[in-house]
Amino acid sequence: MQARIFQRPKNAMQSGKALAEQWILEFAPAQARKADPLMGWAGSGDTQSQVQLKFGTQEAAQAYADKYGIDAVVHVVPPRRLKLQAYADNFR
Template sequence: MAARIYQRSKNAMQSGRARADEWVLEFESHSAKRPDPLTGWAGGSDTQTQVRLRFPTLEAAKAYAAKKGVEVHFVPPAPKKLRLQSYADNFR
């Protein structure tokens, strides 16, 4: 069983940083998704991919994975870009 650990990014619809510091452990799929013959939607029989566990710190997520014997792939967070601009820049 394999999983990946990543830090949640800020939603495009939010202005604050709520839940952006949480770490998520998400299990990877063991089988490929296939289209349903009736509806055409992609799906599979692997229900483990629906499980997402949230942790307050990276260490807590790694400790849980080590305790349960889950092989994890760590995805580092993207660097934050800070664009400083003044109000007058909107009218150039």
């Protein structure tokens, strides 16, 4: 089983950072998705691709993957740099 561990991105529609500190373990799809002949919806028989496990830290997610033998790749997000500006800076 392959999986990826990543940090949830900040919601672009809001200024808050709620749930942005969570780490998610998400399994890679084992089967290709195919169209259902009756309805036309895309789907597969792979139920692992529907699972998302949430952890408080990266170490906890990595420890879970190691404990259960999951081959996990960690995607680290670069640190955010804020560009602080004041309205008065427009007139310097």
